[in-house]
Amino acid sequence: MARTLLAIAVIAALxxxxxxxxxxxxxxxxxxxxxxxxxSIVPGTTMEKIRKRGYLIVGGSLDAPLLSxxxxxxxxxxxxDADFGRLLxxxxxxxxxxxxxxxxxxxxEALLANGTVDVILQTYSITPKRATQVAxxxxxxxxxxxxxxxxxxxxxxxxxxxxxxxxxxxxxTPAIPAIEKAAPxxxxxxxxxxxxxxxxxxQGRGEAYVQDEAVLLDSVRxxxxxxxxxxxxxxDPYGIGIKHGDAQFKQFxxxxxxxxxxxxxxxxxWKNSIGxxxxxxxxxxxxxxxxxxxx
Amino acid sequence: xxxxxxxxxxxxxxLLLTVELAALALVGALVIGVLxxxxxxxxxxxLRAAGTAYVxxxxxxxxxxxxxxxxxxxPDIGVLADLFTTSAVVLALYQGAYMAEAVRSGINAVPVGxxxxxxxxxxxxxxxxxxxxxxxxxxxxxxxxxxxxIMTIMNTAMAAAVGVVELTAxxxxxxxxxxxxxxxFVSAGLLYMALSVVVGLVTGATERKAAILR
Amino acid sequence: MSSVLxxxxxxxARRRIQITTVVxxxxxxxxxxxxxxxxxxxxxxxxxxxxxxxxxxxxxYLAKGLGETALAAVAAIAIxxxxxxxxxxxxxxxxxxxxxxxxxxxxxxxxxxALLLVYVVLFALPRYGLDLPLFWKxxxxxxxSNAAAFAEVFRAGIRSLERGQLEAGLSLGLTRGRAMRMIxxxxxxxxxxxxxxxxxxxxxxxxxxxxxxxxxxxxYSGKVLANYNGLLIQTYLVIALIYLVINAVxxxxxxxxxxxxxxSAG
Numbered sequence: 088m089a090r091t092l093l094a095i096a097v098i099a100a101l102x103x104x105x106x107x108x109x110x111x112x113x114x115x116x117x118x119x120x121x122x123x124x125x126x127s128i129v130p131g132t133t134m135e136k137i138r139k140r141g142y143l144i145v146g147g148s149l150d151a152p153l154l155s156x157x158x159x160x161x162x163x164x165x166x167x168d169a170d171f172g173r174l175l176x177x178x179x180x181x182x183x184x185x186x187x188x189x190x191x192x193x194x195x196e197a198l199l200a201n202g203t204v205d206v207i208l209q210t211y212s213i214t215p216k217r218a219t220q221v222a223x224x225x226x227x228x229x230x231x232x233x234x235x236x237x238x239x240x241x242x243x244x245x246x247x248x249x250x251x252x253x254x255x256x257x258x259x260t261p262a263i264p265a266i267e268k269a270a271p272x273x274x275x276x277x278x279x280x281x282x283x284x285x286x287x288x289x290q291g292r293g294e295a296y297v298q299d300e301a302v303l304l305d306s307v308r309x310x311x312x313x314x315x316x317x318x319x320x321x322x323d324p325y326g327i328g329i330k331h332g333d334a335q336f337k338q339f340x341x342x343x344x345x346x347x348x349x350x351x352x353x354x355x356x357w358k359n360s361i362g363x364x365x366x367x368x369x370x371x372x373x374x375x376x377x378x379x380x381x382x
Numbered sequence: 383x384x385x386x387x388x389x390x391x392x393x394x395x396x397l398l399l400t401v402e403l404a405a406l407a408l409v410g411a412l413v414i415g416v417l418x419x420x421x422x423x424x425x426x427x428x429l430r431a432a433g434t435a436y437v438x439x440x441x442x443x444x445x446x447x448x449x450x451x452x453x454x455x456x457p458d459i460g461v462l463a464d465l466f467t468t469s470a471v472v473l474a475l476y477q478g479a480y481m482a483e484a485v486r487s488g489i490n491a492v493p494v495g496x497x498x499x500x501x502x503x504x505x506x507x508x509x510x511x512x513x514x515x516x517x518x519x520x521x522x523x524x525x526x527x528x529x530x531x532i533m534t535i536m537n538t539a540m541a542a543a544v545g546v547v548e549l550t551a552x553x554x555x556x557x558x559x560x561x562x563x564x565x566x567f568v569s570a571g572l573l574y575m576a577l578s579v580v581v582g583l584v585t586g587a588t589e590r591k592a593a594i595l596r
Numbered sequence: 597m598s599s600v601l602x603x604x605x606x607x608x609a610r611r612r613i614q615i616t617t618v619v620x621x622x623x624x625x626x627x628x629x630x631x632x633x634x635x636x637x638x639x640x641x642x643x644x645x646x647x648x649x650x651x652x653x654x655x656x657y658l659a660k661g662l663g664e665t666a667l668a669a670v671a672a673i674a675i676x677x678x679x680x681x682x683x684x685x686x687x688x689x690x691x692x693x694x695x696x697x698x699x700x701x702x703x704x705x706x707x708x709x710a711l712l713l714v715y716v717v718l719f720a721l722p723r724y725g726l727d728l729p730l731f732w733k734x735x736x737x738x739x740x741s742n743a744a745a746f747a748e749v750f751r752a753g754i755r756s757l758e759r760g761q762l763e764a765g766l767s768l769g770l771t772r773g774r775a776m777r778m779i780x781x782x783x784x785x786x787x788x789x790x791x792x793x794x795x796x797x798x799x800x801x802x803x804x805x806x807x808x809x810x811x812x813x814x815x816y817s818g819k820v821l822a823n824y825n826g827l828l829i830q831t832y833l834v835i836a837l838i839y840l841v842i843n844a845v846x847x848x849x850x851x852x853x854x855x856x857x858x859x860s861a862g
Contacts, residue, residue, distance in 0.1 A: 149812070150823040159657040159821050189730060189810045197722040203729075258545075276465075278545050279808075282823050283454060287545075290457040292465070309826050425602040425609070428617045432624070442797070442843035443836045444804035447815060451836060455829040459634035497601050507602045515601065532707060539709035543808055550712050554719065563720030571708050578707035 115163070118170055118356055122177040123346050125339070133336040134179050137205055143176040146190035146204035146328070150280060152305040153360050154210060155187070167301065167360040168208040171227060174356065175206065175327075178343045196220045199330045206340070207328030210299060212261060218380035222333055223326030224340035225381055226373045228301075228357075231319025232265050235288065235296045235303055238314050243295050246320045249273040253293040255284050262297040265321050281306060288313060299323065304364045324378035341375050348372045386569055389556045396552030397573055403470055403538040403548060404577075408531055410474025415481025416516065422486055425507055433482070440479035445540050448472050453544045469541040477534050484526040488519035521592040528585030532578045549573060645830055654821070661817025662838065668734050668813055669800045675739040676799070677792070680746025685776060687751055698747070705744040713737035714805050734811045738802050742795070749791045753784035790857070793850035797843050804839075814838060 128134045137143055147168055149157040155168040164172075164187055173183035190198055190209055198204045199221050210230070213223045236243050243249065246269035254270070256262040258277040266273050276293050278284045285306045288296040298306070300319050307313050327344075329337050347353045354369035362369060376382050386393070421433030440448075452472045453465060463471070492515050500510035542551035553570035557563050605613055635641050648654050686698030714737045717728060728736060757780055765775030785792075806813035812820070818835040822828045 149810070150820045152823060156824055157820050159817075159824055160653040162657070189812075191718060191810065194718070194722045194727060197725075197727045201725075201727055203727065276545055279543060280819060280823060282826060282828055283450075286454045286457075286828055290454075290462055292462075423601060425605065426613050426616045426620070428620045432620065438844055438847070439840060442801075442847060443839045444801035444815070446804045446807055447832060447836045447839060450807075451829075451832050455832065458638045458640050458829060459631055460638075501601070501603070510601050536707070536709040539711040542711060550709060550715065553712065554715050557715075557719055561723065563716070563723055567712065567716050567720050570712055574709060574712070575704060575707045 115165070115170055115173065115359065118352065118359060119173055119177055119183045121350075121352055121355070122174045122183075123343070123350065123352075124181045125178050125343070128179070129335070132339070133205065133330070133333055134339055137179050141180065142184035142186050143172065143179060143206070144186050144188060144204045145172045146195060146198050146207040147172065147187045147209045149187070149189060151210065151302060152281065153364065154301055155208070165360070167228065167356065168210070170356045170359055171327075172206075172208050174347060174352070175208075175340065175343060178346075195328060199328055202330070209328075210301070210323075211326055211328050212323040213326035213378040213380040215380040219331075221331050222329040222337045223378070223381040224329055224337045225326040225344060225375065226324030226378045227327060227344055227353075228325045229370075229373045230299050230301045230323045230325060232262055232297055232321045232323070233300045233303055233319050234316045235298065235307060235313050236294065236316055237288065237291070238312055240294060244317050246270055249295055249297075252295055255287050255293040255296040257281060257284055257298060260298070261321075261323065262299075266297055269320060285310060285313065301361055304361065308364045324373060324381070326378065326381055344375055348375075385556070385560045385562045386565055389560070392552050392556055393549070393569065393573070396547060396549040399466070399546065400535070400538050400549040401577070403466070403473060403541060403546070404531070404535045406470040407473035407477055407534050407538070410471070411477035411481040411530070411534065412527075414474060414478025415485050416520075418478065418482035419485035419489060420511060420516075422482065423489060423511070437479045437482050440476055441483075445472075445476050445537055446543055448476055449540055449544045465541075465544060465546050469538075469544060469546050473534065473537060473541070477530060477537070480530055480533070481527075484523050484530060485516075485519060487526070488521075488523035489515055491522045492518045524585060524589040524592050528581055528589075531581045531585070535574065535577050535581070640829055645827055648825060648827065649830065649834055657821065658814065658817055658834070658838065661812060661814040662842075664811065664817075665800065665803050665806070665813040668731065668738075668803045668806065668811065669796070671731075672735045672738040672742060672799055672803070673796050675735070676742035676746050679739065679743035680750050681781070683743060683747035684750035684754060687747065688754060690772075702744045702747050705741055706748070708741065710737055710741045710802055710805060711808065713741055714808055718809060730809065730811050734803065734806050734809045734813070738799060738805070742799050742802070745795055745798075746792070749788050749795055750784060752791075753788035754780055756787060757783055787857070790850045790854040793846060793853065797846045797850070800843060800846070801839070 125134070128138055147164070148155040149164065151166065151168070154166040155164055155172075156166050157164050164185075169185075169187075172185045172187070176185045177183050188198070188204055190204065190207060195207050195209070195211065196217070199207060206224075207221075211217075211223075213226055217223070234243060234246065234249070243252070246266075249266060249270035250272035252270075252273055253276055254266055254273045255276050255278065256266060258279050263275055263277065266275055276287070278287055281298065281302055284296055284298065287293060289310060289312060295316075296303075296313075300315075303315060307315055327340055329340065344353075347356070353372045357369040418433045418436050421429045422437075424430055424433075449469060449472050452468050456462070456468065496514055496518060497510060500514040505513065538548055539550040541548055542554070545551075547555065549570055553566050557566045560566070603609070632641065639645070683698045683702055686694045687702065689695050689698070714734070717733050717737050721727065761783065762772075762775055762780055765779040766772065768775075770778065803813050804815040807815040807819060810816055815835060818831050822831040825831070
C-alpha cells in the first residue's frame with residue numbers, strides 16, 4: 088500500500104541540486120536556508136495536522152521542466168512549483184519535508200476535496216469557475232500562453248494568425264480552449280507531454296505550438312530551431328489549491344506568500360528556476376488576491 | 383442524454399477513424415502474417431531466424447512503446463507520415479506478428495499427408511506452400527483471425543495516446559468538455575462492443591463457409 | 597508440417613540455400629546500414645546523446661521504474677487470475693443465476709479496450725467521489741480487463757479435461773465444489789500454464805498504460821527521463837530494449853514449460 092504513492096521526495100537537508108542553471112542562481116538549499124518559519128500554529132487547523140504528520144503532501148507533476156520536474160539522477164524535484172512547495176513546508180514544519188503525489192489535471196479538485204493532498208502546486212490557473220470547488224491562495228505567479236514556431240516560419244505573430252493552421256498543444260491543457268477562442272479556424276493536434284509537442288513542431292506536424300510561457304521557455308532554450316513569437320496572449324495567474332472552505336489555511340498560506348514576497352525570497356525562487364532561462368531581474372510578484380477567484 | 387446527441391458528429395468521426403484504423407491494420411497484418419509465417423517454415427535457416435526474430439521483437443515490446451517510437455523517432459531517420467498513417471502501419475506491423483503465429487499454427491494444423499502428397503506430386507516448397515498448405519491453413523484459422531480482429535479493434539485505442547482522435551480519444555475529449563462521464567464512456571464502450579459483435583458474426587459466417595469437413 | 601515441405605537438401609538445394617542466405621544477410625545488413633546512416637545524419641548517434649545511458653544513476657532510476665512495473669503486474673496478475681478462476685467456474689456452473697452474469701461479464705469486458713477502462717477510472721470515477729490511489733488507477737482497469745481473458749484460459753483448460761475426471765470425483769461422494777477444487781482445477785491449471793504465462797506477458801506490456809495514468813512504472817519513468825534530458829529517441833529505444841529482454845525471457849519460460857508438458861504427456 089505504501090507503493091500507492093507515485094513518488095516520495097522527502098528532501099534531506101544534505102541533498103544537492105544538480106540542476107544545470109547558471110552558477111549565479113541560488114540553489115534550492117540556499118532558498119530553504121533563508122526560508123521563514125511560522126511563529127505559531129493555531130491548534131485544530133490544517134497547519135497543525137500537517138505539523139503533526141511531519142511532512143506536507145503536495146499534488147504536483149514530475150514532468151514539467153522549470154516548474155516541477157524530477158531529476159532522475161538525484162530524484163529531487165526541481166523547479167518553481169517544487170521550490171515553493173519546499174518553502175511552504177519549511178514555513179509550517181521548519182524543514183522542507185514534502186511528498187509529491189502526481190495529480191492529473193482533471194482530478195485535482197477531487198484530491199483536495201477528499202484530503203488526499205494538502206495543497207496543489209501545479210500550474211493551477213485561478214478561475215472563478217474552479218473557485219466554486221476549491222479555494223485558491225495566491226496568485227503566486229503570473230504566466231500566460233505563448234506561440235512557438237520553427238525559426239523559418241513566417242506569418243505567425245498574433246493568435247489570430249493561427250486560423251487555418253495546424254496548431255500543436257498539450258493534451259488536457261488550457262491551451263486548447265484558448266486556441267479555440269482566439270482562432271476558431273485552427274486545427275488542433277494534441278500530444279501527451281511537452282517534449283512530444285516540441286518534437287512534433289520540430290518535425291513539421293504543425294505550424295505552431297501553443298504552451299504556457301514558463302513551460303515553453305525551457306523547451307526553446309534546448310531547441311535552437313524553435314522560437315517564441317510575440318508576447319503571452321492570455322493571463323494565467325497560478326494559485327495554490329486548497330480545500331474549499333478552509334479559510335484559515337488559505338489565510339495562512341497567503342501570509343506566507345506576503346512574507347516571502349516582502350523579504351525578496353520570492354524573487355530568489357524565481358531566479359532559481361525561470362530566471363535560469365530568462366535574462367534580467369525577477370518581475371514584480373502578483374498581488375495576493377488580485378485574480379478573480381482568489382479573493 | 384442531450385450531450386450524446388449534441389456530440390453525435392464527434393462520436394461518428396471517432397468511430398469511423400477506429401474502423402478505418404482497424405481495417406487497414408488487419409489487412410496489413412494479414413499480408414505481413416502470411417509472409418512471416420512463410421519465412422518461419424522456409425528451408426533457409428537465416429530466413430527462419432528472421433521470421434522468428436520479427437515475431438519475438440514485435441510481440442515482446444508494448445504497442446504503446448512502438449507507437450511512441452514510430453511517431454517521434456521515425457521522422458529523425460527520414461520518415462515523416464501523418465499520425466493516422468503512422469499508427470495504422472505500426473498497428474499492422476504489431477498485429478502482423480500475432481497473425482504470423484496464427485497462420486503458422488494453421489499451417490501446423492494441416493494434416494502432414496497434404497504436404498507429403500504435394501511433395502510426392504513433385505511440387506516445390508513454394509508451390510506446395512502456396513497451392514496446397516496455405517489455402518487449407520487459412521481456412522482453419524478463421525476463428526483465431528476473428529479473435530485477432532477484435533484484439534486489433536481494441537488496440538486501435540492506443541493510438542489515442544499519440545494524438546489520433548479515434549473513439550477512445552473522442553470519448554475523453556467530449557467528457558472533458560461536458561463532464562458527463564457515465565453516458566459518454568458507456569456509449570463508447572457500447573460502440574466497441576457493437577464492432578466486436580459485427581466481427582463475431584462475420585467470423586461465424588465465414589467459418590461455416592470455409593470449414594473443411596474431414 | 598514444416599519438415600515435410602522440403603527434403604533434406606541435396607547439392608543443388610544446398611547451393612540455393614547458401615545463395616539465399618548470403619542475399620538475405622546482405623539485404624538485412626543494407627537495411628540496417630541505411631537506418632543507422634539516417635540516424636547518424638540527424639545527429640541521433642552522437643556519443644553525448646547516448647553517454648547518459650552508460651551511467652549508473654540513470655539505470656538506477658530505470659530499475660526503480662521496472663520495479664514498479666513488476667509490482668503493478670504482479671498485483672494485476674494475482675487479482676485477475678483469482679477473478680478468472682471464479683468467472684470460469686461461474687460460466688461452467690449448473691446454476692443459471694451464476695452462469696449468466698459470469699458469461700455476460702466475460703463477453704462484455706473482452707471487447708472493451710483497456711485504455712477506455714483506464715480513462716473511466718481516471719476521469720469518470722473521481723466525479724462520483726471514487727478517487728483511487730495512483731497504483732490502483734493502473735491496476736484496477738488492468739485486472740478488470742484481464743480477468744475476462746484469464747477466465748477464458750481457465751475455461752478452456754477445464755473443458756479440455758475428460759468429463760470422467762469430474763464424474764469420478766462425484767462418484768467418490770465429493771461435492772461438485774470439492775471435486776472441482778481438488779481434481780479438476782489442479783489438472784486444468786497445469787495444462788494451461790503456458791497460456792497463463794503468455795497472458796501474463798500481455799499484462800506486463802499493459803502496465804505501460806502507466807504512461808497515461810502517470811504511475812511511475814518503466815514507460816512513465818522513461819517519459820520523465822526524456823522530459824528531463826530531451827533525449828526522446830534514445831530513451832524510448834532503451835525502454836523498448838528492456839521490455840524486449842524481460843518479456844522474451846518470460847515467453848521463453850512459457851515455451852520450455854510447454855515442451856516439458858508435451859514430452860511428459862507423450
